[in-house]
Amino acid sequence: KNEVEQSPQNLTAQEGEFITINCSYSVGISALHWLQQHPGGGIVSLFMLSSGKKKHGRLIATINIQEKHSSLHITASHPRDSAVYICAGSNFGNEKLTFGTGTRLTIIP
């Protein structure tokens, strides 16, 4: 069974801090997705990666296939980054996602 575990469950930081959210996954998962769910409930796909690193603005996602671990980093965090960040795993050729429980990030001004 594919499993995805995230940590921490909740994270509060001061504006400007460097943020790291971690995701570990089980055998059978070959691609990792990072999603952002805004306080209003909408969900946005941030990254999808199966190797290496991807960057978009202040967001960076990395994946270590050998260790079955992915991280989402936010540089120069801002209150508007406050959201729930969800990692999800999928297997090539299988469009079903297995979701982590999410990390609730709060950035204090």
Added chain:
Amino acid sequence: DAGVIQSPRHEVTEMGQEVTLRCKPISGHDYLFWYRQTMMRGLELLIYFNNNVPIDDSGMPEDRFSAKMPNASFSTLKIQPSEPRDSAVYFCASSRTTGFYNSPLHFGNGTRLTVT
């Protein structure tokens, strides 16, 4: 592009009533997914379609749930009869066919269903 459009945004109904949730995927997207989100279980895949054909409905909780995609621009998720434990936010998402793992998911804003 208007994005994935779901309706209604909120639905409040009494136990036993039929509920129909609607979704319009992004034009040109060949995959359509229905997800359910609850506090207890988080996000769960209910069913997904490829080119209007249901591929995997193993996440549909019971026979009370059914989903259809009569054409490339419309899908419905129906619950009949509804029960209080069906209360959740239901998301529809779509993606292109260029290889799922290279194509991001686009989510609708969700339908918040409350069954009393």
